[in-house]
Amino acid sequence: MTNSVRDVPDIDPPEYLACDAPQPPPSEKKADSAYAIPGSTKSEAVWADGSNGYDNKPSREPSTGFMSSLANTFQAASAWLRTKPEPLVSALCQAAMIGNVTQLESLLAQGTNVNGCNEHGQTSLICASIGGQSAAIEVLLSAGADHRACGEGRRAKPPLFHAVDAGSRAAVELLLKHHADANQSDQFGLAYFVSLVVGDTSPEWLSLLLSHGADACAKDLIGRPLVILALDKRKKVEDVEEVVRVLLRHGAGLDSRDADGTALLYLCSRQHRVALVDELLDLGADPNTKDVSGISLLATAVAHNDRHLAKALLKHGADPNAPDIYGSSLIVNVLRELKLNPTDREALAEMLLEHGAHGDKKDIYGVTALEHSLTPIIQGSSVNLKIPELLLRQGADPCQWLTKVSGGDKPTLLAFAIERELGDLAALAQRYGADAG
Numbered sequence: 001m002t003n004s005v006r007d008v009p010d011i012d013p014p015e016y017l018a019c020d021a022p023q024p025p026p027s028e029k030k031a032d033s034a035y036a037i038p039g040s041t042k043s044e045a046v047w048a049d050g051s052n053g054y055d056n057k058p059s060r061e062p063s064t065g066f067m068s069s070l071a072n073t074f075q076a077a078s079a080w081l082r083t084k085p086e087p088l089v090s091a092l093c094q095a096a097m098i099g100n101v102t103q104l105e106s107l108l109a110q111g112t113n114v115n116g117c118n119e120h121g122q123t124s125l126i127c128a129s130i131g132g133q134s135a136a137i138e139v140l141l142s143a144g145a146d147h148r149a150c151g152e153g154r155r156a157k158p159p160l161f162h163a164v165d166a167g168s169r170a171a172v173e174l175l176l177k178h179h180a181d182a183n184q185s186d187q188f189g190l191a192y193f194v195s196l197v198v199g200d201t202s203p204e205w206l207s208l209l210l211s212h213g214a215d216a217c218a219k220d221l222i223g224r225p226l227v228i229l230a231l232d233k234r235k236k237v238e239d240v241e242e243v244v245r246v247l248l249r250h251g252a253g254l255d256s257r258d259a260d261g262t263a264l265l266y267l268c269s270r271q272h273r274v275a276l277v278d279e280l281l282d283l284g285a286d287p288n289t290k291d292v293s294g295i296s297l298l299a300t301a302v303a304h305n306d307r308h309l310a311k312a313l314l315k316h317g318a319d320p321n322a323p324d325i326y327g328s329s330l331i332v333n334v335l336r337e338l339k340l341n342p343t344d345r346e347a348l349a350e351m352l353l354e355h356g357a358h359g360d361k362k363d364i365y366g367v368t369a370l371e372h373s374l375t376p377i378i379q380g381s382s383v384n385l386k387i388p389e390l391l392l393r394q395g396a397d398p399c400q401w402l403t404k405v406s407g408g409d410k411p412t413l414l415a416f417a418i419e420r421e422l423g424d425l426a427a428l429a430q431r432y433g434a435d436a437g
Contacts, residue, residue, distance in 0.1 A: 089116035096124040099133035121152030129159035132168030182214040200236035210250040227252040254285040263289040287318035320357040329361040335372035359394030370396040398434040
């Protein structure tokens with residue numbers, strides 16, 4: 001076999017094979033492996049709470065059977081395509097993995113390629129990062145190791161992100177000190193940081209990388225912002241909201257939109273994340289945001305009788321007069337929604353009117369909001385005048401004709417009140433300008 005095989009890229013088995021025959025990474029301890037790491041050499045990140053932000057993950061049991069055998073056959077058949085390590089590179093990687101600085105210096109003095117890859121497609125700096133070996137990392141960087149080199153294979157990534165996966169804060173901080181790029185992207189332009197956000201990397205680690213240049217406004221390959229991905233795709237669902245907060249603190253847009261145009265605030269409300277909705281509004285998110293269909297968040301809140309959300313939106317400037325997608329005003333929608341119990345209907349209407357909803361609105365059939373509010377009175381089931389008075393105060397016409405009253409001629413508001421002997425309603429109409437003549 002000639003040296004030309006070194007130009008052939010590393011080829012991994014297809015996903016459907018690899019998933020049935022997982023190969024333990026070099027950092028896993030094996031009795032016969034040159035990469036076994038003594039327990040005393042493994043480093044851990046130390047945060048304020050004494051943890052490293054990672055849970056111990058059980059190793060997968062190697063699978064057996066037909067698919068495993070097929071995967072092994074595939075690997076054996078493609079072995080001739082794999083890159084053969086340069087002389088002494090495997091030994092250099094082994095020394096880096098276990099933190100043997102003396103051996104590292106000796107091998108480097110013999111001219112071993114510091115950026116060469118071992119049989120696993122890993123550079124010595126990657127191995128040191130996986131092992132969390134800060135002293136080895138320092139030696140390798142001083143010898144010219146490339147902290148941007150990702151090794152070989154489809155799972156390749158820079159040493160910095162291997163160190164994060166290993167949970168070694170000392171190694172991460174050392175690489176960052178030597179200008180490792182927390183915002184480095186793969187060959188397709190996707191930042192490696194994205195995989196940490198949608199995975200289970202702790203908020204503390206994410207914050208550390210963000211403070212050293214990772215882009216909180218990064219997007220995936222189809223244009224979805226990182227903060228949206230955290231909300232929608234994060235593997236560790238327990239800390240989704242905290243990750244969103246971390247991204248926002250480091251510059252993620254309050255009004256970030258998904259690929260279909262739906263705003264972050266809308267998505268938070270859709271997932272019933274009340275605390276995040278309130279925080280976004282307090283920080284200045286647009287309260288008049290709409291979904292991809294053009295329905296405002298306020299209209300959605302009103303339609304679902306979500307008074308907490310409606311109140312929060314109105315408090316932060318949502319337009320109570322914005323029409324729905326059919327051109328109907330929210331105050332009319334509320335007053336004619338007979339499925340709502342009277343208490344909820346009155347509470348929503350009062351909230352809208354007190355935040356500036358106009359009282360002179362009509363539905364598509366020309367029936368006014370005032371007449372809709374009088375329906376219980378016309379039907380004789382109520383004499384509550386609170387909402388009619390608020391409508392008159394907000395510009396409803398006190399001289400209007402009531403089209404929903406049964407009978408021949410349609411009376412004016414005042415005439416109806418006099419005919420039904422509703423003195424309070426008659427007085428209310430006159431107080432706001434109804435003509436007694």
